[in-house]
Amino acid sequence: xxxxxxxxxxxxxxxxxxxxxxxxxxxxxxxxxxxxxxxxxxxxxxxxxxxxxxxxxxxxxxxxxxxxxxxxxxxxxxxxxxxxxxxxxxxxxxxxxxxxxxxxxxxxxxxxxxxxxxxxxxxxxxxxxxxxxxxxxxxxxxxxxxxxxxxxxxxxxxxxxxxxxxxxxxxxxxxxxxxxxxxxxxxxxxxxxxxxxxxxxxxxxxxxxxxxxxxxxxxxxxxxxxxxxxxxxxxxxxxxxxxxxxxxxxxxxxxxxx
Numbered sequence: 001x002x003x004x005x006x007x008x009x010x011x012x013x014x015x016x017x018x019x020x021x022x023x024x025x026x027x028x029x030x031x032x033x034x035x036x037x038x039x040x041x042x043x044x045x046x047x048x049x050x051x052x053x054x055x056x057x058x059x060x061x062x063x064x065x066x067x068x069x070x071x072x073x074x075x076x077x078x079x080x081x082x083x084x085x086x087x088x089x090x091x092x093x094x095x096x097x098x099x100x101x102x103x104x105x106x107x108x109x110x111x112x113x114x115x116x117x118x119x120x121x122x123x124x125x126x127x128x129x130x131x132x133x134x135x136x137x138x139x140x141x142x143x144x145x146x147x148x149x150x151x152x153x154x155x156x157x158x159x160x161x162x163x164x165x166x167x168x169x170x171x172x173x174x175x176x177x178x179x180x181x182x183x184x185x186x187x188x189x190x191x192x193x194x195x196x197x198x199x200x201x202x203x204x205x206x207x208x209x210x211x212x213x214x215x216x217x218x219x220x221x222x223x224x225x226x227x228x229x230x231x232x233x234x235x236x237x238x239x240x241x242x243x244x245x246x247x248x249x250x251x252x253x254x255x256x257x258x
Contacts (some may be wrong), residue, residue: 003030004036005055011198013041013097020056023062026052026110035067035091042095045257047196048205049191050095052118053102059127082142085110089117089146094212094246096206098197102190103127103177112159113143116150116176121210122190123168124183129176132163149216151176177180198236201239207232 005016015037017024024030039049046141054060067081092099101107102117107129113130116119131140131147140147140160148156151174159166161198168180181189197205215223238258246253 003027003032003039004033008047009046009191010195011046011083012046012194013047013050015050015052015223017052017054020054020058022064023058023061023106024054024056024111025061026085026114027064027067028084029082031088035088036089038088038095042091043098043139045202046152048200048202049194050097050099051194052099052114053190054104055126056071056105058105058111059101059103059107060114061106062109062111077233085113085143087144091243092117093209096202096209098158098205098209100190100194102186106130106165109133109140109143112148112176113140116143118148120193121177122178122179122181122186122193123171125180126183127168127171127180128165128169129159129171130157130163134161135163145158147176150174152236164186177252201243201257202236203237203239203257204243207234207237219222 002018005018007014015034019025019027019030032199041050056082063081063085068078097121099118101121102113103115103121103123104127107115107127109121109131112129115123131143133140144156144160144228147159151159155174158164166174166176168177169179172180179189179193211227215226217228217229238256239253242256243253
């Protein structure tokens with residue numbers, strides 16, 4: 001069985017985690033395949049939005065614990081696993097396309113990390129989120145990185161120290177997910193949302209995504225200085241000029257991706 005599946009519908013790419021019997025655990029094999037697919041997607045200018053979802057009863061239950069337990073494993077083995085995972089998570093921010101997590105069932109540990117690492121997230125109302133590593137003596141240190149940046153210190157530390165499950169409604173209040181919908185409309189609502197964003201210029205989406213992640217760690221004065229330069233140069237782009245002209249003429253623009 002292929003660890004991930006990929007399909008493209010118009011301007012939307014869909015990655016499906018495909019290890020349902022293991023609750024889509026992030027094995028080395030799955031992460032390697034995901035990285036390869038993300039590298040391909042990053043170069044496909046016909047894909048404007050990427051959705052990540054899971055097959056089976058869970059979105060993702062975290063790392064494959066079987067790859068973490070064994071007297072034969074040395075430090076370099078664990079470094080490799082978490083380095084591969086870190087690269088994959090960071091790639092989600094680096095590719096030009098906005099990335100949406102479509103979440104159901106549970107998103108635990110590295111699965112919760114995956115949700116937090118995506119640009120946007122939608123979940124069904126029965127989904128539960130947790131970073132339960134503390135319960136097995138393995139603090140969720142790497143999931144902590146995107147989680148704390150998305151939901152803030154107090155809420156992240158609550159999840160990390162307690163390992164408790166957070167409901168979809170609570171996760172929405174935290175800002176971990178953007179939308180919560182009923183299970184029967186999750187796929188349809190995700191597709192509608194992805195299609196809505198995919199209508200825009202990939203040039204503009206890529207520019208905005210890159211600018212967002214660069215400015216978010218800057219102080220306000222530096223962020224404004226950087227953003228002023230970005231938007232000034234953006235005004236010179238062909239898509240911006242076409243888009244503004246189309247707005248003034250009350251018609252839809254035709255993007256050139258430049």
